[in-house]
Amino acid sequence: VNRNAAFIKEARAFLSESQVLTDPQECSNFGSDWSRLSGAPFAVALPESTAQVAALLKLCSELKIAVVPSGGRTGLVGGAVAGKDSLVLSLARMHFIHKINTAASTVRVQAGATTQAVHEQCEPHGLIWPIELASKGSCQIGGNLATNAGGLRVIRYGMARKWVNGLQIVTAAGNIIELNRQIEKNNTGYDLIQLVVGSEGTLAVITEATLRLTTKPQASTVFFFGVDSIEQIVALLSLARSRRFPLLAFEFFSRACLRSVEKELNRASRLNVDSAFYVIVEMECALTPELELWTESLVSSKIITDGLIAHSSDERKQVWSLREGITESLSHRGGIRKYDLSLPLITIQNTILEIENRIKILKVRADVFWFGHLGDGSPHLNIVQIKESTREDFDADCDRFETDLFKILLESGGSISAEHGVGLLKKDWITYSRTPEERAWFRAIKNAFDPLGILNPGKIID
Amino acid sequence: VNRNAAFIKEARAFLSESQVLTDPQECSNFGSDWSRLSGAPFAVALPESTAQVAALLKLCSELKIAVVPSGGRTGLVGGAVAGKDSLVLSLARMHFIHKINTAASTVRVQAGATTQAVHEQCEPHGLIWPIELASKGSCQIGGNLATNAGGLRVIRYGMARKWVNGLQIVTAAGNIIELNRQIEKNNTGYDLIQLVVGSEGTLAVITEATLRLTTKPQASTVFFFGVDSIEQIVALLSLARSRRFPLLAFEFFSRACLRSVEKELNRASRLNVDSAFYVIVEMECALTPELELWTESLVSSKIITDGLIAHSSDERKQVWSLREGITESLSHRGGIRKYDLSLPLITIQNTILEIENRIKILKVRADVFWFGHLGDGSPHLNIVQIKESTREDFDADCDRFETDLFKILLESGGSISAEHGVGLLKKDWITYSRTPEERAWFRAIKNAFDPLGILNPGKIID
Numbered sequence: 064v065n066r067n068a069a070f071i072k073e074a075r076a077f078l079s080e081s082q083v084l085t086d087p088q089e090c091s092n093f094g095s096d097w098s099r100l101s102g103a104p105f106a107v108a109l110p111e112s113t114a115q116v117a118a119l120l121k122l123c124s125e126l127k128i129a130v131v132p133s134g135g136r137t138g139l140v141g142g143a144v145a146g147k148d149s150l151v152l153s154l155a156r157m158h159f160i161h162k163i164n165t166a167a168s169t170v171r172v173q174a175g176a177t178t179q180a181v182h183e184q185c186e187p188h189g190l191i192w193p194i195e196l197a198s199k200g201s202c203q204i205g206g207n208l209a210t211n212a213g214g215l216r217v218i219r220y221g222m223a224r225k226w227v228n229g230l231q232i233v234t235a236a237g238n239i240i241e242l243n244r245q246i247e248k249n250n251t252g253y254d255l256i257q258l259v260v261g262s263e264g265t266l267a268v269i270t271e272a273t274l275r276l277t278t279k280p281q282a283s284t285v286f287f288f289g290v291d292s293i294e295q296i297v298a299l300l301s302l303a304r305s306r307r308f309p310l311l312a313f314e315f316f317s318r319a320c321l322r323s324v325e326k327e328l329n330r331a332s333r334l335n336v337d338s339a340f341y342v343i344v345e346m347e348c349a350l351t352p353e354l355e356l357w358t359e360s361l362v363s364s365k366i367i368t369d370g371l372i373a374h375s376s377d378e379r380k381q382v383w384s385l386r387e388g389i390t391e392s393l394s395h396r397g398g399i400r401k402y403d404l405s406l407p408l409i410t411i412q413n414t415i416l417e418i419e420n421r422i423k424i425l426k427v428r429a430d431v432f433w434f435g436h437l438g439d440g441s442p443h444l445n446i447v448q449i450k451e452s453t454r455e456d457f458d459a460d461c462d463r464f465e466t467d468l469f470k471i472l473l474e475s476g477g478s479i480s481a482e483h484g485v486g487l488l489k490k491d492w493i494t495y496s497r498t499p500e501e502r503a504w505f506r507a508i509k510n511a512f513d514p515l516g517i518l519n520p521g522k523i524i525d
Numbered sequence: 526v527n528r529n530a531a532f533i534k535e536a537r538a539f540l541s542e543s544q545v546l547t548d549p550q551e552c553s554n555f556g557s558d559w560s561r562l563s564g565a566p567f568a569v570a571l572p573e574s575t576a577q578v579a580a581l582l583k584l585c586s587e588l589k590i591a592v593v594p595s596g597g598r599t600g601l602v603g604g605a606v607a608g609k610d611s612l613v614l615s616l617a618r619m620h621f622i623h624k625i626n627t628a629a630s631t632v633r634v635q636a637g638a639t640t641q642a643v644h645e646q647c648e649p650h651g652l653i654w655p656i657e658l659a660s661k662g663s664c665q666i667g668g669n670l671a672t673n674a675g676g677l678r679v680i681r682y683g684m685a686r687k688w689v690n691g692l693q694i695v696t697a698a699g700n701i702i703e704l705n706r707q708i709e710k711n712n713t714g715y716d717l718i719q720l721v722v723g724s725e726g727t728l729a730v731i732t733e734a735t736l737r738l739t740t741k742p743q744a745s746t747v748f749f750f751g752v753d754s755i756e757q758i759v760a761l762l763s764l765a766r767s768r769r770f771p772l773l774a775f776e777f778f779s780r781a782c783l784r785s786v787e788k789e790l791n792r793a794s795r796l797n798v799d800s801a802f803y804v805i806v807e808m809e810c811a812l813t814p815e816l817e818l819w820t821e822s823l824v825s826s827k828i829i830t831d832g833l834i835a836h837s838s839d840e841r842k843q844v845w846s847l848r849e850g851i852t853e854s855l856s857h858r859g860g861i862r863k864y865d866l867s868l869p870l871i872t873i874q875n876t877i878l879e880i881e882n883r884i885k886i887l888k889v890r891a892d893v894f895w896f897g898h899l900g901d902g903s904p905h906l907n908i909v910q911i912k913e914s915t916r917e918d919f920d921a922d923c924d925r926f927e928t929d930l931f932k933i934l935l936e937s938g939g940s941i942s943a944e945h946g947v948g949l950l951k952k953d954w955i956t957y958s959r960t961p962e963e964r965a966w967f968r969a970i971k972n973a974f975d976p977l978g979i980l981n982p983g984k985i986i987d
Contacts, residue, residue: 166763167870167902189769211712221737222710224719225687240962245869247901248684248943250673250723251951251958252967252985257686257719261712275683278771301628307651309740407707408629440629441710481710489713496713500702504973505714511969523714 066126067105067148073122074108082109082156093153094145096136097198098488104131104145111156113231113239113270119152120268121237129520130235132264134206135177137198139401140486142210142263142522149520152268154205160184167247168276169228174205174269181274190276193220197387205269211261213482218438219311219347220277222482224260229273232259235513245273258508263484264519266512282349283311285373286358287382289338290315290366293412296342296437299366300408306357308348313438315342320389320434327392332385336369342437343386350374389434396430398448398457400465404472405481408440414475418444421467427460428452441481444468469495485523493524528588529567529610535584536570544571544618555615556607558598559660560950566593566607573618575693575701575732581614582730583699591982592697594726596668597639599660601863602948604672604725604984611982614730616667622646629709630738631690636667636731643736652738655682659849667731673723675944680900681773681809682739684944686722691735694721697975707735720970725946726981728974744811745773747835748820749844751800752777752828755874758804758899761828762870768819770810775900777804782851782896789854794847798831804899805848812836851896858892860910860919862927866934867943870902876937880906883929889922890914903943906930931957947985955986 074083084090084107094102110116123130129149136143145151154175161171165188172181178199181192194207196214206212208230212223220226229243242256243249259266290296296315303310316324317340325331334341346354350372361367373379393399406414415433422431428449435443446464448457469479469492478496479489493502505524512518536545546552546569556564572578585592591611598605607613616637623633627650634643640661643654656669658676668674670692674685682688691705704718705711721729752758758777765772778786779802787793796803808816812834823829835841855861868876877895884893890911897905908926910919931941931954940958941951955964967986974980 164871165766166759168766189767211716213710213712217710221687222712224716225683234962238962240960242963243940244938245871246867246938246940246943248675248679248867248898248903249940249958250675250684250942250944250946251940251955252723252947252963253728253970254673254686254719254723255963255966257716261714261716266715278766278769281769297628304627304630304740305651307740307743405708405710409626409707439709476706476708478705478708478711478713480712481708482712484712485714493713496711498702500696500700501704501714501717504717507973508715508970511966511973 066128070122070126070128070150071106074119077118078108078110078115082111084109090151093133093151094131096138096141096143098139098141098144098486100141100144100487102145103147104149104151105147107151107153109153109156113233116152116233116268116270117237117239120233120235123150123517124236124515127515127517129517131519132205132209132268134174134203134209135198135201137202138206138210138486139403139483140480140488142484142486144487146521154203154270157270163188163190163276169273170276171271171273172204173271174203176204178202178204178207185276189279191279192226192274192276194223194226197390204272204274208260208269208272209262209264210484213436215312215314217436218313219309224257226275227256227260227272228275230256230259230269231271232267232269234267235515235518243273263486263522265509265522266518280311280347282347284346284348284350284354285379285382286344286346287334287371287373288342288344288361288367289334289336289369290340290342291338291368293340293415295366296340297408297411299342299361300438302361302366303344303346306346308346310344310438311347312343312345314386314435315340315437315442316386316389316434317432319430320432321385323392323432324385324388327388328384333371334369338368341385343382386434389432393432393445393447396447398454400446400461402444402468403481403483404442404444405478406440406442407476410475411440414471414477415442417471418468421471422464425460425464425467427464428456429460439481487522490523490525528590532584532588532590532612533568536581539580540570540572540577544573546571555595555613556593558600558603558605560601560603560606560948562603562606562949564607565609566611566613567609569613569615571615571618575695578614578695578730578732579699579701582695582697585612585979586698586977589977589979592979593981594667594671594730596636596665596671597660597663599664600668600672600948601945602942602950604946604948604981606949608983616665616732619732625650625652625738631735632738633733633735634666635733636665638666640664640666640669647738651741653741654688654736654738656685656688659852666734666736670722670731670734671724671726672946675898677774677776679898680775681771686719688737689718689722689734690737692718692721692731693733694729694731696729697977697980705735725948725984727971727984728980742773742809744809746808746810746812746816747841747844748806748808749796749833749835750804750806750823750829751796751798751831752802752804753800753830755802755877757828758802759870759873761804761823762900764823764828765806765808768808770808772806772900773809774805774807776848776897777802777899777904778848778851778896779894781892782894783847785854785894786847786850789850790846795833796831800830803847805844848896851894855894855907855909858909860916862908862923864906864930865943865945866904866906867940868902868904869938872937873902876933876939877904879933880930883933884926887922887926887929889926890918891922901943949984952985952987
């Protein structure tokens with residue numbers, strides 16, 4: 064408590080009043096994210112420059128105060144949740160975006176710039192930073208990189224870590240380090256940029272990044288298919304790839320998701336045949352008669368039950384709204400548990416069936432929703448409380464189920480987190496995705512970067 | 526010496542005679558690479574399975590024998606050069622390539638598969654592993670990943686590290702670890718795959734990899750331009766990018782390179798105007814009348830001095846042969862020093878001029894050749910002995926020049942190695958690209974992975 068008071072006094076010596084918040088409501092807001100956990104830090108610092116971030120971290124090192132680096136707080140695993148004796152270090156006021164470097168096809172941004180603001184800066188140049196997230200209006204580049212964000216375009220472009228050339232970081236001790244500065248290539252030793260990307264704020268604070276950009280696709284075609292099994296979806300994926308155009312998206316959702324989102328949007332999908340699953344395929348090419356024939360051949364060969372091609376921009380939006388509306392449509396129903404699975408495509412059908420069976424055997428009182436990035440082997444499983452169950456029963460059911468779920472993932476060669484990260488919520492389960500050697504390496508790396516353990520302590524591993 | 530004898534005896538208990546070489550000539554071959562250094566290991570082991578690699582590393586750990594993991598040995602910085610009391614662990618016999626996983630668009634390969642063999646496996650599926658290297662017939666996937674190879678397509682696809690989903694590694698202690706197994710996404714802690722990629726065999730031995738593949742471009746157009754200054758080349762790069770088609774390549778070379786390769790090929794280029802530099806641009810699109818007009822406008826606006834579009838497949842090959850023949854054409858001239866610079870595009874013109882000036886001021890008795898990946902800010906500088914100089918004078922001149930060169934790079938925000946790595950040749954200069962904190966992190970990471978220091982010791986850092 065004295066440490067906290069000392070911090071506030073010293074921080075206010077170099078920050079203005081409005082840059083150090085201590086109001087409990089504000090602290091609680093800044094200490095929580097989109098997970099079901101909430102936080103209560105003793106203060107929030109809002110630095111406006113890298114020098115201020117460095118001064119804050121020096122001060123926290125001296126006082127041994129835990130620091131939770133904070134972006135748009137749209138994470139789902141509690142990575143940005145701040146305990147009561149910790150400081151939230153929000154990058155929100157550091158949101159400057161430099162001019163696009165058109166020769167290098169890069170843009171330098173401060174960590175607090177929102178993903179959407181970066182997209183808007185790129186748009187007039189025909190360029191994209193190809194990380195496409197539902198939360199892009201709120202989430203920030205620093206958070207996208209600290210969590211190695213994925214999203215709807217991973218099948219085409221990979222995760223966020225592939226789209227960063229340089230990072231400016233501040234170490235736990237308060238030193239500013241430029242990793243790669245303005246250059247693209249730097250094969251001189253271990254890749255520290257890739258080590259910091261995805262480290263969930265536990266190794267260093269990202270203050271600036273040089274983002275690699277790419278050309279916006281010239282054309283794309285959106286297909287919407289009904290399919291009767293996961294096996295058929297994987298077959299469809301192979302067939303879609305064999306067209307030899309890049310896939311910009313390959314998303315799926317279950318019948319229950321479609322019903323939920325149709326109810327939410329008060330609008331039915333335009334497919335006529337009721338199917339177990341639905342798939343949106345976006346292909347990087349203009350629509351041709353061959354692709355229309357291909358769609359018909361998929362019906363006649365019984366790969367799909369029904370299908371349509373979105374011809375107008377409105378039709379494309381309508382198809383995509385079915386996928387994009389799912390999370391929102393599930394958010395009003397009481398208790399919800401979200402699992403972000405990563406599975407080998409080769410066994411995904413069996414693993415999903417096994418998980419569904421386990422839910423039945425364990426008598427989990429909940430509705431089950433499957434959707435997400437099947438093309439990457441990364442389905443989201445959402446389990447939602449039913450009216451007939453209480454919140455306590457639902458939580459107890461889910462807790463029982465989780466252990467079994469993670470065992471199934473371990474046996475199938477999958478991972479407990481494809482995109483969302485570990486944070487606090489999945490920390491106890493990391494043994495299901497990482498071996499003892501790997502965890503020992505994590506600890507050694509953490510100790511080298513942050514010997515006092517002040518950076519986002521308790522996240523990923525203890 | 527007793528340790529070496531003990532190793533040979535014990536290794537022959539589980540390997541056949543032909544898997545443990547001790548012939549001095551063979552040892553010398555396997556202990557050297559394409560750099561100007563050569564090695565003389567006491568033995569070469571040729572394991573045929575991951576289990577054998579693990580057994581060998583266990584044995585080396587017990588006997589504290591230095592191990593130099595070895596691929597195609599096409600590296601240019603001595604990363605694969607083996608000292609006299611070290612063992613070369615060659616992956617050459619582990620070259621199996623599994624069937625393409627068409628749903629996931631990946632292929633699982635053993636580390637000893639050549640890059641070209643992987644390309645050939647992908648070809649019938651319309652897929653590519655987009656790492657394009659002059660040495661692709663010899664270099665191996667394990668080496669491509671251990672050195673984070675670049676090549677001619679980095680501007681479009683990035684370096685090798687972007688095209689790997691999973692790695693099987695064997696640790697210094699002889700444990701086999703699967704990083705990511707068959708999955709694409711795994712946000713559970715620090716990215717150990719990216720840490721091993723580019724570590725030049727100092728952290729672990731790569732035995733298998735799951736490579737991410739992409740669709741082969743549908744069409745491309747090759748341009749060949751004459752340009753009068755580096756500044757104009759950077760302007761051309763911006764203009765080429767503004768066409769909004771992806772650039773598959775943006776390579777340059779100086780007049781001296783053109784003369785050298787023309788002599789070697791006994792054929793003149795088809796450009797009529799003599800220029801200071803030449804640029805090959807390959808754009809991912811079909812040739813259109815607009816692009817022809819664009820080329821004409823580049824001449825009339827004096828961005829380029831002269832230009833042509835390669836219309837036939839033969840013409841494309843002829844243009845590309847000018848770039849591809851440079852290294853070979855310089856190899857018969859006596860002493861040669863190769864520098865693989867990485868520079869920010871924004872200052873590249875001034876930096877190149879400053880380097881040329883320094884060569885003059887220092888009276889380096891050599892011819893100067895510039896070529897390479899200007900689109901990535903990564904020019905190769907080759908300095909070649911002239912007839913009027915002796916080898917001793919040439920080496921002394923270059924040694925004097927190097928310190929100044931690396932100081933210029935440091936001041937310009939560049940790096941001493943874009944692609945080639947550090948190995949032995951650049952180890953003394955790593956301080957010009959990495960801060961003390963970064964080097965301290967390197968040592969901590971190295972120590973965590975290889976506490977006995979047996980894996981490729983003396984490479985990257987001491």
